[in-house]
Amino acid sequence: MSASATVHEPRGAGRALESVAAWTLGVLWILPLAYAVWTAFHPAEFSTRFVPGAPLTLDNFVKAWNAAPFARYFVNTVVLVTTILAAQLVLVTLAAYAFARYRFPGDDVAFALVLVQLMIMPDVLIVENYRTMTVLGIKDTILSIGLPYMASAFGIFLLRQTFKTVPRELDEAARVEGCSSLQTLWKVYVPLAKPTYVAYALVSVSYHWNNFLWPLIITESVESRPVTVGLQVFASTDQGIDWSIITAATLLTTGPLLVAFLLFQRQFVQSFMRAGIK
């Protein structure tokens, strides 16, 4: 960036003061996590004693892993987030295409009805959706956790905006070549929207990896519980489990997401930005 763009960056004493403030906030923000990492990697007697030479251990992780079926919970979560994402990508692409490139009677009303979900998310419709799942007879399955989220208004909205920026000429050229509607969608629109797909996928995966209330309600067995619910079941059984082990379990459940985030930090931040400004 040119020097002129930086004229309003802090300088001198102001810069020092703001740096201190920014760093204080940064340290405060990272502190709870640093604390959790300390507790998880040290024996219980050091969990609140911050001695520099305290011995490191992986014992807490081993104990946590053996105390509850975390392996199964992980499999469930992975199946859950991939199922949801796969279904979302298909449904959202088709619907967004219809809204971006077709005029049909009732299109405005239909779009407004889609946007309703941005306000009234499935998270607050738990009572009725539980009833519906009971009627459908699919309670306590991974499918039942994912179903209410598969038609995502957020995704439809995001992708519609992207599809609208695709030049009409490309669309028409594909038609001249003899492509059908679906072929045009697949060969012209989908490749051009790749950054949006990446952004949406990251947002969706982190949302559903972290989701808790609906899975808690609709699952009741180890076979369908995702890690968030598994962690809560594990941490709330008061059988003298010590904090070091609970903290280790906590880091364990967030581990894959945290590692992915640290590795692809820039993409994550940019994806959330892209998803937000549309």
Place this chain on the structure above:
Amino acid sequence: MNRATQWIHAWLLLLPAAALLALFTHYPAVANLWHSFFSTPKGARPAVFVGLDNYRNLVDDPIFWQAFANNLWYALGTIPTSIAIAIAMAVWVNDRLPGRGFLRLAYFTPTVLPMIAVANIWLFFFTPEYGLLEQVTGALGFASHNWLGSKETALPALMVVTIWKEAGFFMIFYLAALQSMSPHLAEAAAIEGASRWYFFRRVTLPLLMPTTLFVLVNAVINAFRLVDHVFVMTRGGPDSATTLLLYYVYEIGFRFWDSAYAAALTMVLLALLAVVALAQFFFLDRKVHYQ
């Protein structure tokens, strides 16, 4: 392609998403209203029409009013603070302060972690006697205090966790807005001799208004939607001091299995969200856009 075929194509493309949306968003919202006029079926006794009885119970239910008030305080206590912190974070990360890579990481990390997990970490932080907070306040000579166990401090403690978790998320939207701002504005202001603070207050902040609206709406929805930390840290206690509306819906609907009363409670939540939607649509949208 003639018009009729085009309509059919459009509707076929929409059909799968529309069917799922109808089944899990529109139908439950309407069915919820319907079921709130009936009693909860018990054993062999089927649900019977009871008119407004559930709503009358609601008006007479002190815990409902407590949860309602808690939720409003919770929204008021978390939203302005998170937004203010988020703006500061975004400005700092956008400027070339030393170590901005670390800062961005530190600010944003809480956002990708599950609320249920961070609540466990914070639970330990607040634990009486051996929690980190107690260690610090103890070392400074303050008396021991049960932060999550007393009515005065339990809800503020939850607010702290929420602010910590959400500020970094909102920062992202402000950062995107700041980065799309024209550098010419800063140049012009510099030629006019405007101070950094003056520039921020008179140029940056007004230009961030559309972002603030977007963030505000999201923050309000989250204040009514996200109650995971209540499960871990307080279970609504002590004495309902931290019961938020959605948590109360859960308790009534899935611990006491009173689905009719839970439906009436859900209607309150839906009404609140509808107010947010209408306010955004009719009022705020017109006032904040400069284009």
